[in-house]
Amino acid sequence: MYVSLEWLKQFTSIPKGIKPEELASTLTLKTAEVEGFSEGSELLDGVVVGQVKELHPHPNADKLRIAMVSIGSSQPNAKVVCGGDNLEEGMLIAYAEPGCKVKWHGEGEPVVLEKVKIRGEESAGMICASEEIGLEKPKSEGPESILDLSAMKPKPGTPIAELLKLDDTVFEFDNKSLTHRPDLWGHYGIAREVSAIYKTPFKQLNPKPKLPTKGDKLKVDIHSYDLCPRYCGVVIKNITIQDSPEWIKKRLKAVGHQTYNNIVDVTNYISSELGQPLHAFDRNLIKKGIVVRTATKGEKIKAIDEKTYKLTEEMLLIADHENPIAIAGVMGGHESGINPDTTEIIIESANFNGANVRRTATTLGLRTESVQRFEKQLDPELAHLAMLRAIELILEVSPGATVAGPITDNHAPKKKPRTIELDPARTASKIGIQIDKAQIKEILTGLQFKVTPGTKNTLKVEVPSFRAQKDVSTEDDLIEEVARIYGYDKIEPVLPSLPTKLPEENPERTVKHDLRKFLSYGLNFNEIQSYSFYSKDDLENCSLDEETHVKIENYLSEDQTHMRTTLVPNLLKTIHSNTKNHPEFKLYEIGRTYKDIGEFFPLEEKWVCGAIHNTDKNKFYQAKGAAEAILRYLKIPFYKLIPSCEIPYAHPNESITIMAPTGETLGMIFTLHPQTAKNFSLQSNPTLFELNFSALINLAKKGRSFKDLPKFPGTLLDISVLVDKTIEIGTLKNAIEKADKSLIKSVELFDLYEGDNIAADKKSVAFKITLQAEDRTLKDEDMKRIQEQIFSNLQKLGGKIRGL
Amino acid sequence: MENLDKLKKEALQLIEKAKSLPSLKELEVKFLGRKGQLTTLLRDLKNLPENKRKRAGQDLNILKTELENTFSKKEKTLEKTDMEANLSKEFFDTTYPGAERQTGAIHILSQTQKEVEDIFSQMGFMIVDGPEIESEYYNFEGLNIPADHPARDMQDTFFIEGKPDRKQGRLVLRTHTSPNQVRAMEKYGAPLRMIVPGRVFRNEATDARHEHTFHQVEGMLIDKEISIATLKGIMKEFLSRLFGKEVEVRFRPGYFPFVEPGMELDFSCLLCNGKGCRVCKKTGWVEFMGAGMTHEHVLRAGGVDPKKYQGWAFGFGLERLVMMRYGINDIRYFQGGDLRFINQFK
Missing domain, CATH: 3.30.930.10 (Bira Bifunctional Protein; Domain 2)
Structure with missing residues (x-):
């Protein structure tokens, strides 16, 4: 919202010496955010109308001339060297004296003019081209020409800003910061704040147009006071539709409004002045009186934007006795609006239910300035004030106009003003600073609250109607008024004195942060984050079932429609996008999945998903090793690795399910299914692991224990065996361990060979076996016995012991 | 026992002058070896009359310990000199890049x-x-x-x-x-x-x-x-x-x-x-x-x-x-x- 300083000054004064930036910053700190302000132009400061009294050639330059400029006196005041090719004696020009800021050739940062010598001739100040003082260069002004003001016949010495009506300062408020303040949507309300802040008098508007007591009184029929608490209407005759006077145009333009004609401009003027939107109808296009009702089923209206809107039964309408003539509080109708032939008008100044206006506007997709104001729930009292002000202005801008009859003012029964008890002790406790009662009273009174002594030590505060809608209703609301006007900046930061208490632990968080360190710094994975949703294509590319997916109704784009049930699809996309910059890498994400489990709230679980992208033929085992390392790090004491898994995007053979003793799936380790890899345009199949972090965290072993170091030496045994390729390492390992469960402490695979020198269907496998007893040194017999048992177990599997 | 003083003086001088570990080893054999001068004297003790034997034995043993300590000290000195000489000849390139240890990043x-x-x-x-x-x-x-x-x-x-x-x-x-x-x-x-x-x-x-x-x-x-x-x-x-x-x-x-x-x-x-x-x-x-x-x-x-x-x-x-x-x-x-x-x- 734009606010003009000049307009504000109509309602209050601003103490001398307060510059626009200070006013903007004070309002930002005490009322609402001022995003910025524009002064007519900094470049117009000190620039005045000058007259070229004499013009002489420059002795040392062809293109330059010497002008003797006067800014009021009959004698020239300044000698200026100038290159303007349109310069003539007697011309009225824009003269900037030394000290003014100008932009050379309209470019770059402004520079301060100084007295200089140009090609040996003294020059004081400058005769300016439009762009040099921040004005748009008119087409009539040539590239080497200066601004010629002769046609306007100004008096030399007149400030250019004044001449061009660019002397106003306009503040821009952030609309969002006015959301809760229906009273601030016009100059009147902002002026009220300024007066409270600076303790300057507020000039109340008190329009008193002459109104007939009898005559043509508008008939208004309100069906629901809930939806329309007040409707003021009046008929004005003998209207002449014409241009508005300059002062109205200037103010409207300053705050960003277009101007149309005197009547429409007045309605916009009042909206900007008081924050009360008005509407003007052509009386002769209205059948009988006004009916304020909801739309009937299927009813349509063509609005002034010339679009036809289909209405629903909840939407409030302004109608005559035949047709709808406006969507209440949103937009007027096309058929009944002001037109060049209008001679008789109805002015509407009404109050509508904010929520209803907002719903209608949202449904119809119409966000007008009127909606912006009405949806905040305006003060019904404002409707009447605005009506009087409108009549006053219309009589001024349309000479000869006459009010046809008394104002019709239908409204719901008036409510008693709200009063709130304010406890100064509570105010101090909430703000954290002592503000004495007298000062509280002064602040609230300045904001036009009525303050009287309350019971005990409290104050009884009566809320003015313009703050009483949705804005101020509780003691805390008053505390806010006191705090902000007193000044948040005067509140010193204090640390609360609270008992020392360890916060409740959140082990999931702690472990998650630790796990990141382990994955990134220990296992060399890079953490990425990705969106919580993916597309239908993505889930199909992963062969996922749509069924358990939570779907977004109003998604932003087709590739973000389903909430993820696994982190894999987005991780695959991330792999794909990184392959062009990196030949190999390891990634992980810790994030949530969302599943529809038939209850109201979907199931949210946290998963750790890692992926290895490289050309190593062992990358499945790298993934497996990483997953096992994580399980170890998370202190998961018991789990089983079951071959194959049920996820559709996993390779049918190269996959493992990690299972808890209860049978619950804790995670999966797999090579990506070649089809899925193809679907995601991946050149090679990455290997991945998915771990259910939410489930794992509950299984973590608490505490640790120490086992004494062995007292007796162990013995190492190397065994190499030739077996069929299809026999799994796990089977061989089991066969070895079975040989003596108490003395075999560990079995480590240290070599696996397939290829030259052995049969094509065989492989050579070598294990390092540690034997150790806890109570004695092992004897040769022990070793011999175990070794033979191992040989025999392996031979049962068809193994041939090498070197035997 | 003038001989003994002479022997001591000679031995200490020679040890002091020894320039390398092999020459020190030679000296050690010369004095303390199986056929070394001191060993020979110790072996000849039994030929002395009983009243002199005890005193002479004590003197010889004191000298032996002294010489042993001196040899060991000198040996350490020479070893150190040797090592320093060897190290000074070695070449090592510290500018060769460190073995790559990649780590990942946390978001x-x-x-x-x-x-x-x-x-x-x-x-x-x-x-x-x-x-x-x-x-x-x-x-x-x-x-x-x-x-x-x-x-x-x-x-x-x-x-x-x-x-x-x-x-x-x-x-x-x-x-x-x-x-x-x-x-x-x-x-x-x-x-x-x-x-x-x-x-x-x-x-x-x-x-x-x-x-x-x-x-x-x-x-x-x-x-x-x-x-x-x-x-x-x-x-x-x-x-x-x-x-x-x-x-x-x-x-x-x-x-x-x-x-x-x-x-x-x-x-x-x-x-x-x-x-x-x-x-x-x-x-x-x-x-x-x-x-x-x-x-x-x-x-x-x-x-x-x-x-x-x-x-x-x-x-x-x-x-x-x-x-x-x-x-x-x-x-x-x-x-x-x-x-x-x-x-x-x-």
């Missing part, structure tokens, strides 16, 4: 979130989590944002397909972390000191400054004498610790339906220390977060009696903080997964 948002959590933990705040798919009740109504409230405009909401629940309303992707104010009060009651860092969603088009997915940190302190002044105190403490330098904070009026009074908090520009520069648009201040005294409706929604307890809440965006801190110019990098971005924050 900068995770790192910053942890920093924030650590600072608040130290001030006694617990770290709380809540659902990302939230009900309209917790996301809006419980926070004093009824349907049709203009404030819902500020929060473009993603809705989930499905039927509404009578009490909970519809499901939405939470538009802020604030629903956990009510959830935490329901669960833990008052007094309460907590922060909720987490992912939030807004249905708005993305560009360099806007993301539909980002992170917030919610904070809440409910107790007896909790005021605007203490909010200022805690935030000043937090920001000063986070940035490692003294930071000033200021409040401006701001509107959030779940607080009253409602405020915006700015902190002094880190670049210019409040003097005004390009980063802070010449204001000296950087917009940081929304905050305020918790609205009594919200306290009641959480089952806390506003007559007994009062407090405040705040919420700030993690991405904005990180962008400001490291000069990141595009918010889309965070969820983009580009390793060239990720790896810069090892």
